[in-house]
Amino acid sequence: MTIKGKACRNCRKIIEKGKECPVCGSTSFTTFWRGYVAILDPQNSEIAQKMGVSTIGKHALRLSR
Numbered sequence: 021m022t023i024k025g026k027a028c029r030n031c032r033k034i035i036e037k038g039k040e041c042p043v044c045g046s047t048s049f050t051t052f053w054r055g056y057v058a059i060l061d062p063q064n065s066e067i068a069q070k071m072g073v074s075t076i077g078k079h080a081l082r083l084s085r
């Protein structure tokens with residue numbers, strides 16, 4: 021399954037539109053990313069904690085550029 025969007029270079033949040041990251045306010049994105057995890061419950065998610073993610077949503081696993 022592929023999803024559209026770009027990943028924030030700073031926090032890896034994937035957004036579909038907009039110029040600014042809703043999480044960290046960064047304006048630096050990349051469309052070259054692979055894999056993602058959907059964090060539903062950051063407080064209780066081991067993955068979210070490992071990734072340093074504290075917000076609900078999709079986050080890229082790997083940024084290529």
Ligand SMILES: [Zn+2]
Pocket residue numbers: 028029030031032033041042043044045046
């Ligand atoms: Zn961000």
